[in-house]
Amino acid sequence: xxxxxxxxxxxxxxxxxxxxxxxxxxxxxxxxxxxxxxxxxxxxxxxxxxxxxxxxxxxxxxxxxx
Numbered sequence: 001x002x003x004x005x006x007x008x009x010x011x012x013x014x015x016x017x018x019x020x021x022x023x024x025x026x027x028x029x030x031x032x033x034x035x036x037x038x039x040x041x042x043x044x045x046x047x048x049x050x051x052x053x054x055x056x057x058x059x060x061x062x063x064x065x066x
Contacts, residue, residue, distance in 0.1 A: 009058055011053070038051055042063075
């Protein structure tokens with residue numbers, strides 16, 4: 001549970017550029033793929049169904065897991 005609380009919803013800033021270079025995919029496309037596997041039950045969405053992120057690009061949780 002400690003690792004879930006620490007990492008769940010966090011954007012992979014440290015590795016995303018390496019993965020873009022390795023895969024040849026765009027960052028935008030990778031973000032779409034990440035979002036497609038993200039649970040709308042766990043994370044906040046706007047009226048259009050887009051996930052809302054904080055200023056660091058991390059998802060905002062609907063509730064805290066204890």
